[in-house]
Amino acid sequence: MIETNDPAIWRNFLPWPSAETHKHTRGRLAVVSGKAHQTGAARLAAHAGLRIGAGVVRILCPPDAVAVIAPAVQAIMLTPFSSPEVLGREAAGSDAIVIGPAAGLEDATIANIQALALSGAVLVIDADGLSVFKGRTAELFAVLDRDDILTPHEGEFERLFPGLLAQGRETAAIEAARMAQATIVLKGARTIIASPDGRIRRNENGSAWLATAGTGDVLAGMIGGLAAQRMDSFDSACAAVWIHSDAGERFGPGLTSDDLSDVLPKVLASLWKG
Numbered sequence: 001m002i003e004t005n006d007p008a009i010w011r012n013f014l015p016w017p018s019a020e021t022h023k024h025t026r027g028r029l030a031v032v033s034g035k036a037h038q039t040g041a042a043r044l045a046a047h048a049g050l051r052i053g054a055g056v057v058r059i060l061c062p063p064d065a066v067a068v069i070a071p072a073v074q075a076i077m078l079t080p081f082s083s084p085e086v087l088g089r090e091a092a093g094s095d096a097i098v099i100g101p102a103a104g105l106e107d108a109t110i111a112n113i114q115a116l117a118l119s120g121a122v123l124v125i126d127a128d129g130l131s132v133f134k135g136r137t138a139e140l141f142a143v144l145d146r147d148d149i150l151t152p153h154e155g156e157f158e159r160l161f162p163g164l165l166a167q168g169r170e171t172a173a174i175e176a177a178r179m180a181q182a183t184i185v186l187k188g189a190r191t192i193i194a195s196p197d198g199r200i201r202r203n204e205n206g207s208a209w210l211a212t213a214g215t216g217d218v219l220a221g222m223i224g225g226l227a228a229q230r231m232d233s234f235d236s237a238c239a240a241v242w243i244h245s246d247a248g249e250r251f252g253p254g255l256t257s258d259d260l261s262d263v264l265p266k267v268l269a270s271l272w273k274g
């Protein structure tokens with residue numbers, strides 16, 4: 001049975017720091033950047049992951065992207081990688097990893113995801129990280145664990161699961177989660193979140209102000225940031241989707257994806273206090 005994605009369901013599971021917490025115990029998030037001219041999406045995701053509470057956030061990028069990203073980040077760390085093997089090594093120790101935003105539709109993206117899957121971290125796969133598996137979903141499903149999270153919009157969903165949306169968004173999301181054996185976040189005005197164990201929630205606080213480039217990248221970073229703090233993957237996805245919508249609605253007219261993370265403190269404070 002589908003539930004409304006109400007904060008009452010997951011609010012008590014939101015991760016908050018305590019006196020014993022330090023940045024590494026709070027949670028380590030890695031975000032994989034695209035090429036030098038495609039780094040904005042990773043920066044949006046990384047900033048959102050930091051804002052939602054991951055203690056340490058690192059962008060892993062192709063070597064020639066370092067000079068582009070370094071002047072554009074402060075609290076976010078930066079590590080270059082030159083091959084999937086190096087990426088896998090550098091990502092070891094991460095609690096969660098976001099890959100896909102502006103990653104590129106080349107085989108290298110598939111090799112990078114395969115390398116990251118060996119890390120044991122929760123994978124949040126979005127955008128190109130999904131589209132690149134069009135016609136090759138068996139290769140994607142082969143590397144997924146049950147705590148991994150896929151975040152397709154309908155276009156990306158159709159590329160991975162052709163024809164399934166004809167059954168309706170809810171049935172399609174449940175079936176996709178069963179096939180992938182991972183959490184599916186089917187984005188839209190009313191985002192559906194489906195778990196491989198059959199749980200399904202519909203988000204009802206959607207904000208049309210979110211219909212602007214890069215908001216999906218922010219959402220992927222938020223989900224990764226909560227998962228890095230060891231919140232259950234399905235609850236991380238549900239909480240991030242609701243918080244993302246609330247942030248969009250609070251900002252309102254004129255919202256761009258760059259603004260969203262700066263609204264998060266207000267939304268988080270409302271969930272923390274009362």
Ligand SMILES: NC(=O)C1=CN([C@@H]2O[C@H](COP(=O)(O)OP(=O)(O)OC[C@H]3O[C@@H](n4cnc5c(N)ncnc54)[C@H](OP(=O)(O)O)[C@@H]3O)[C@@H](O)[C@H]2O)[C@@H](O)CC1
Pocket residue numbers: 038039040041042044100101102103104127128131153154155156213214216217
């Ligand atoms: N700051 C940055 O650097 C940003 C970088 N970004 C990065 O740029 C790259 C390319 O991004 P993109 O937008 O061209 O790819 P994508 O979304 O697959 O659209 C392709 C086609 O899919 C469809 N389609 C799209 N949405 C749909 C929907 N909701 N529901 C249904 N269909 C939908 C639509 O097809 P149409 O309807 O036009 O036939 C559309 O023309 C990618 O790597 C991304 O991560 C972006 O994240 C933005 C911020």
Ligand SMILES: Nc1ncnc2c1ncn2[C@@H]1O[C@H](COP(=O)(O)OP(=O)(O)O)[C@@H](O)[C@H]1O
Pocket residue numbers: 127153187188189190191206207208209210211212213214215216217218219
């Ligand atoms: N009309 C709308 N109403 C509510 N939410 C929307 C609407 N349009 C887009 N969104 C939300 O905005 C985000 C867009 O993500 P996505 O399509 O991946 O964009 P991008 O690839 O540019 O980051 C999703 O979280 C989606 O649910």
